[in-house]
Amino acid sequence: MQEVRQALLQFDRAEIKKIVQAAIDAGLLPFDVINDGMAVAMGEVGKLFETGEYYLPELIMAGATMKDGMEILTPLLKAEGGLGATPKGKVILGTVKGDVHDIGKNLVKIMLEGSRFEVIDLGVDVEPDHFVQAVKEHGARLVAMSALLTTTTGGMKLTLQALEAAGLREQVKVMIGGAPISNEFANQIGAEGYAATAVGAVAEAQRLLRVD
Ligand code: B12
Structure with a gap:
């Protein structure tokens, strides 16, 4: 999970998908990778922005890196829901x-x-x-x-x-x-x-x- 957070904090768009996939392969649940990994790092990015260490380009990069990571996780989260049943609303x-x-x-x-x-x-x-x-x-x-x-x-x-x-x-x-x-x-x-x-x-x- 540390690797996931680190990749996001470093805007590592080249590696984020591999790192997220490795976390899943190691048995972590997709939602935990989001909540305990990427969302925590996004909060960190927000703090660095507030304290003036990061500027808008860093916010943009962090957002883009998280979206890249989500490309691996989204299909897994969707698959968990089960298809075909009547919608709830x-x-x-x-x-x-x-x-x-x-x-x-x-x-x-x-x-x-x-x-x-x-x-x-x-x-x-x-x-x-x-x-x-x-x-x-x-x-x-x-x-x-x-x-x-x-x-x-x-x-x-x-x-x-x-x-x-x-x-x-x-x-x-x-x-x-x-x-x-x-x-x-x-x-x-x-x-x-x-x-x-x-x-x-x-x-x-x-x-x-x-x-x-
Ligand atoms: C990434 C980011 C951006 C990206 C957004 C990319 C994108 N496509 O979304 C970009 C670069 C575009 C951006 C722009 C700006 N940003 Co910005 N951004 C962030 C950052 C770092 C992360 C947000 C994020 O994605 N978090 C991860 C997700 C998963 O968390 P979340 O959104 O909170 O959602 C969770 C819950 O809140 C909840 N939830 C969310 N929506 C809903 C809806 C319902 C119905 C329910 C039930 C639950 C729910 O569920 C989600 C999952 O658990 C935050 C920092 C932070 N701490 O939030 C700043 C932050 C939100 N941004 C900030 C600012 C100031 C800006 C800008 C004004 C900067 C500027 N000077 O231009 C612009 C505004 C642009 C605009 N008009 O909207 C400030 C806001 C300060 C404030 N309190 O008003 C923050 C807090 C940074 C900071 N600490 O100063 N930003």
């Missing part, structure tokens, strides 16, 4: 307006799909109205929003207001997540669900849609 997922961070959101998507939710991924920088349109179009009962910047968390509240204004608030539950989000913040803006991790997002989706 539709989830509209996106990173809110003004925010382009999507690594965490993509992990939430993988985990939800692995647990047989149908996910409609709106991508990043999603306007409140786009969430509203998607709920209408797909008849979804759950909206999941991600934000990584304190400045973009307001987009979550705006989306809740837009759902309310469109008369959809009774029909959908809303869950939110991302590094600056907390349970308190979710309560404050009136979102029914919050989870700190992608695994937690699955449990939260099941709770909100009353499925197991």
Whole structure:
């Protein structure tokens, strides 16, 4: 696991896939490689950015290296979910307006799909109205929003207001997540669900849609 963290901290795009594969071959679980390996290193990169040791290019490189590593892990996580069974429900997922961070959101998507939710991924920088349109179009009962910047968390509240204004608030539950989000913040803006991790997002989706 140390090698995985090290490769990410050094933006070792040439080796990351081999190192991640070696971790899997050694018997580590894909999700542990993400949580205890890559996500820990990403947190470290964030701290180095905060203290001025890393700049934007380093953030970009770290993001790209994590995505490379995910190419090995994504198919394994999907395979764990089992195919063919009836979906548990539709989830509209996106990173809110003004925010382009999507690594965490993509992990939430993988985990939800692995647990047989149908996910409609709106991508990043999603306007409140786009969430509203998607709920209408797909008849979804759950909206999941991600934000990584304190400045973009307001987009979550705006989306809740837009759902309310469109008369959809009774029909959908809303869950939110991302590094600056907390349970308190979710309560404050009136979102029914919050989870700190992608695994937690699955449990939260099941709770909100009353499925197991
Ligand atoms: C990689 C990265 C980038 C990459 C993003 C690449 C990409 N495609 O995503 C790039 C280089 C683009 C980037 C840009 C910027 N970034 Co940046 N970035 C990061 C970094 C290092 C890692 C984020 C990450 O991927 N983490 C790994 C994933 C797995 O974790 P996660 O996203 O938290 O997701 C997990 C949970 O939160 C949860 N989750 C996530 N979403 C959801 C949703 C739901 C519904 C649920 C239930 C759960 C859930 O599950 C996930 C898995 O367990 C963080 C540091 C950090 N500590 O977060 C800074 C960080 C988020 N960035 C920061 C900043 C300041 C910026 C910039 C403004 C820099 C600049 N000056 O331009 C820009 C903003 C661009 C924009 N408009 O969005 C700050 C934010 C500070 C703040 N509090 O507002 C951070 C915290 C760095 C720091 N410490 O200063 N960044």
